[in-house]
Amino acid sequence: MTSMHRSFTCIVDGEEKNVVDGVLLAELDMELQQKIKHDFPDSMLADFICFDHLLQYRLEKIDKMILEKHRTNKHINNKLTHILTDKSFKVVNVNKHQRESYTFGQKIADTVAHFGGSWGFIIVSICAMIMWIITNIFQLFNMHFDPYPFILLNLFLSMVAALQAPLILMSQNRSSDYDRLHADNDYHVNLKTEEEMRVLHAKIDRIIQKDNPDLFEIQKMQTKMLGELQKQVNELYNHQKIKNSN
Numbered sequence: 001m002t003s004m005h006r007s008f009t010c011i012v013d014g015e016e017k018n019v020v021d022g023v024l025l026a027e028l029d030m031e032l033q034q035k036i037k038h039d040f041p042d043s044m045l046a047d048f049i050c051f052d053h054l055l056q057y058r059l060e061k062i063d064k065m066i067l068e069k070h071r072t073n074k075h076i077n078n079k080l081t082h083i084l085t086d087k088s089f090k091v092v093n094v095n096k097h098q099r100e101s102y103t104f105g106q107k108i109a110d111t112v113a114h115f116g117g118s119w120g121f122i123i124v125s126i127c128a129m130i131m132w133i134i135t136n137i138f139q140l141f142n143m144h145f146d147p148y149p150f151i152l153l154n155l156f157l158s159m160v161a162a163l164q165a166p167l168i169l170m171s172q173n174r175s176s177d178y179d180r181l182h183a184d185n186d187y188h189v190n191l192k193t194e195e196e197m198r199v200l201h202a203k204i205d206r207i208i209q210k211d212n213p214d215l216f217e218i219q220k221m222q223t224k225m226l227g228e229l230q231k232q233v234n235e236l237y238n239h240q241k242i243k244n245s246n
Contacts, residue, residue, distance in 0.1 A: 006018075006019045007019070008022065008048035009048060010022060010048060010049055010050040010053065011025075011036070011040055011043050011047045011048060011049050012040075012049060012050070012053040013050075013053070015050070017048065017050045021050050021051060022048050022049050022050035022051050022054065023048070023049065023051075023054065024045065024046060024047065024048055024049075025043060025044070025045050025046070025047050025048075025049060026045035026046065028049075028054075031061060032054075032057055032058070032061065033045070035057055035060070035061070036049065036057060051225075055225070058221055058225070061221075062218055062221070065217070065218065072206060073203075073206070076199060076202060076203045076206065077203075079199050080196065080199045080200070080203070105170075106170065106174060108167070109167045109168075109170035109171045109174070110171045110174060112164065112167040112168070112171070113167060113168045113170075113171030113172070114171075116164050116167075116168060117168075129153065129157075132146070132150070132153050133150065133153070136148070136150065
């Protein structure tokens with residue numbers, strides 16, 4: 001009997017099989033060996049298993065890989081979905097929030113501060129002081145209500161400065177609140193983005209380090225199965241050829 005027609009006993013069902021109808025356990029990868037060893041504790045590396053039963057072990061291995069991949073991807077996707085739908089912090093439109101929260105006094109303070117820090121205020125103030133001084137020096141329109149050294153003018157200027165200062169401070173406080181709200185908003189946006197990027201990196205690392213090798217392992221297994229099938233086809237062809245020649 002040639003080596004191609006040697007018979008082996010399948011460890012699973014005990015049937016006699018041709019050498020091309022199966023493989024020795026030593027030829028399998030470690031994971032398949034351990035699985036078969038678990039089901040048949042007395043098996044040895046020199047034992048034989050036919051392709052029909054080996055196919056079931058290989059399909060179980062592929063199903064296990066697919067299930068593990070699906071479970072891991074589901075966990076990562078759920079984590080990413082939780083981050084994307086997290087409502088614990090809502091991004092605030094700062095400008096809209098500021099406009100809607102303004103009180104009447106705060107609006108006045110902002111208007112006064114905006115006008116007080118403009119060239120318009122300076123020009124109006126200079127023109128008013130010049131008219132005031134000219135009117136009282138030359139007694140225009142027969143008016144002489146604040147003679148030199150213009151004590152009443154100094155009083156009005158002091159009152160304007162005294163009132164303008166707290167209004168400007170109120171507006172600056174509003175600007176500080178605006179900046180704090182912006183900073184808080186940016187912090188939470190950056191924190192949420194960082195969480196999303198971390199999960200996406202984990203997903204990409206999973207694809208590169210685990211999913212791709214698993215796909216290559218499945219392709220390798222498929223290639224082996226095709227090679228084993230080709231051996232069986234060749235054996236059948238040779239057997240038929242010998243039979244016809246006789």
